Structure formats: C-alpha cells, structure tokens
Amino acid sequence: MIEKVFVPPIKIQGIKTKIVDLISDSMYIEQNTTWYEPFMGSGVVGLNLAPHNAVFSDTNPYTIALYNAIKDKKINSQIVREFLEYEGAILAEKDEEYYYFIRDRFNEMHDPLDFLFLNRSCFNGMIRFNRYYKFNVPYGHKPERFAKAYVTKIVNQVKHLETIFPENNWEFTCCSFEETISRAGEGDFIYCDPPYIGRHVDYYDSWDEEHEIALRDALFASKARFMLSTWDENEYRKNEYIDTVWKGCYKLNKEHFYHVGAKESNRNAMMEALLMNYDPTTVPVHPRNEIRQLSFEDLIDNQRAVI
Numbered sequence: 080m081i082e083k084v085f086v087p088p089i090k091i092q093g094i095k096t097k098i099v100d101l102i103s104d105s106m107y108i109e110q111n112t113t114w115y116e117p118f119m120g121s122g123v124v125g126l127n128l129a130p131h132n133a134v135f136s137d138t139n140p141y142t143i144a145l146y147n148a149i150k151d152k153k154i155n156s157q158i159v160r161e162f163l164e165y166e167g168a169i170l171a172e173k174d175e176e177y178y179y180f181i182r183d184r185f186n187e188m189h190d191p192l193d194f195l196f197l198n199r200s201c202f203n204g205m206i207r208f209n210r211y212y213k214f215n216v217p218y219g220h221k222p223e224r225f226a227k228a229y230v231t232k233i234v235n236q237v238k239h240l241e242t243i244f245p246e247n248n249w250e251f252t253c254c255s256f257e258e259t260i261s262r263a264g265e266g267d268f269i270y271c272d273p274p275y276i277g278r279h280v281d282y283y284d285s286w287d288e289e290h291e292i293a294l295r296d297a298l299f300a301s302k303a304r305f306m307l308s309t310w311d312e313n314e315y316r317k318n319e320y321i322d323t324v325w326k327g328c329y330k331l332n333k334e335h336f337y338h339v340g341a342k343e344s345n346r347n348a349m350m351e352a353l354l355m356n357y358d359p360t361t362v363p364v365h366p367r368n369e370i371r372q373l374s375f376e377d378l379i380d381n382q383r384a385v386i
Contacts, residue, residue, distance in 0.1 A: 088236040089121040090204040105359040115269045117256035140253040145191040156238040167225025178218040263303035272308040311352035328354040
C-alpha cells in the first residue's frame with residue numbers, strides 16, 4: 080500500500096487524495112505497462128501511482144504547461160518561492176484589486192506561475208473558464224493567503240516533482256480523451272477521472288450523457304485495461320449511468336466525504352465507485368507501487384460487486 084500520498088501543487092475540486100490507496104490496490108500494472116490518464120486534473124493519482132512510462136493529458140492547457148515547465152526545468156522550487164513571496168506580499172497589501180490584476184495578466188499572457196497563484200488564491204480552489212477560455216473564478220478573499228508556511232508547502236510540492244520527473248518517462252500533453260485512449264495498447268493501463276455526470280456543471284469543460292457514452296465507447300474499444308472513477312450514490316440519489324452505460328464492469332466502492340460546493344450543507348458523504356473491465360482480484364503484485372493482492376476480506380470491506 081501507499082505509505083504517504085503526495086499532494087501536487089495544483090489544487091482542484093474533487094481531488095482523489097483519499098482514494099489513492101483503493102486505486103493502488105485495484106489497478107492492473109505489469110513491468111512494461113504504460114499508464115494513460117486522459118483526465119489528469121491535479122495529477123494526484125498518476126503522480127503517486129504511475130509506473131516508469133506514463134502519458135498524462137487534459138483539455139486544460141495550463142496545468143499541462145505548468146508541469147511541462149517544471150519537467151523542462153524552466154520553473155523550479157526556488158523560482159516558485161520567490162514568485163509567490165513577491166506577489167503574495169502585494170496581494171496582502173492590495174487585496175482583491177491585485178488578484179484581479181493577476182487574473183487579467185494571466186488571461187493575456189498565460190504564464191504558468193500566474194496560474195499557480197490564481198489556483199491557490201481563487202474561490203474554493205476552482206478551475207473554471209468562460210466560453211472564450213478566460214479564467215473567471217472570483218477572488219477567495221484571503222489577502223494573507225501566501226503566508227510563509229503556505230508558500231513553503233507549495234514549494235515542497237514543486238520540489239517533489241523536481242525529484243520524480245527525471246526518474247520517469249512521463250509525457251504531459253493537452254488533448255482530448257479520445258486521442259489519449261487511442262494511444263493505449265494491450266498491456267497498458269488507462270485511469271479515467273472524468274467530471275462526474277449529474278453532479279457538476281461548473282467545470283471548464285461541460286460533461287453530459289453524450290460525453291459519458293463517448294468515453295464508454297472509447298474505453299470499450301481499447302485493448303488496454305481501464306479503471307474509471309465516478310460517483311455511485313449519496314443520501315439523495317444514485318448514479319443511473321452505472322447500471323446502464325457502464326453495465327458489465329466490475330465495481331469497487333468506498334464512502335468518501337466530498338468537499339465540493341460553496342455551502343457547507345452541499346458537502347456531503349458520497350459513495351465513490353471504481354469501474355473496471357477486469358477482475359480486481361487478479362491484480363499482480365508490482366513492487367514499484369507496493370500493490371498488494373486483494374484478499375476476500377478486502378473485497379467484502381470494499382463492497383465489491385459485478386454490475
């Protein structure tokens with residue numbers, strides 16, 4: 080099992096930090112497997128679990144640009160520290176006026192450091208763009224956001240990437256999920272964390288039934304093994320697409336308190352689901368990620384079911 084989950088420098092809603100262990104226990108990785116992740120988001124899953132060869136992609140070009148800049152050594156932890164300390168001091172003095180100045184500057188210049196600044200000072204850690212692909216999340220109203228301890232935390236997250244990027248053959252690319260999935264072959268592994276259908280309408284990409292079916296078709300057509308994260312149910316309703324669009328997949332569940340929504344009353348416990356095209360009891364032991372074989376007791380605990 081994973082001893083400690085590394086939290087990446089990009090913050091997003093719905094981050095999978097709390098279910099990395101479950102994903103690790105259940106993914107099918109062999110020695111020569113290439114990991115494909117078409118919905119990278121913050122990258123928390125793949126950056127913790129991906130084998131030596133991996134392709135991370137997303138339709139958000141700015142996260143990809145930041146990670147490529149770190150990978151290519153154009154940005155490092157020292158540069159991040161100096162930038163956030165300098166810009167953070169001005170934010171503490173000028174408050175929201177300066178946040179919107181940085182937001183306008185980013186929408187014109189698309190500097191990865193400005194994106195990191197906005198991501199860490201905007202409202203509720205959201206990543207959202209308008210139809211012109213301009214970042215439009217309002218200010219989080221925390222002028223002291225970039226205090227010394229908080230800057231150090233982000234710097235250490237970047238420093239970790241500086242350490243692991245040279246050790247691995249990882250590619251970061253901005254493209255559609257169809258293109259990424261089409262590259263995977265037999266023996267490869269695809270992990271998908273698309274926007275949760277029926278739950279969020281404020282992501283930078285809209286997601287509806289047409290997208291869900293297109294993703295299903297792409298994954299079912301692939302020769303690779305795949306795993307998909309989605310929501311199963313909460314106290315109000317169930318995800319109807321699990322029994323229709325994803326019928327025939329194996330399923331693992333874990334209850335997860337989902338911190339999404341402006342109001343605390345909207346942040347409720349939810350049953351997460353992992354859907355796979357393989358039996359998770361057959362996963363091989365892979366020393367790199369310390370994956371353990373699932374026991375019968377584990378499966379009972381995780382509420383395994385075949386749809």
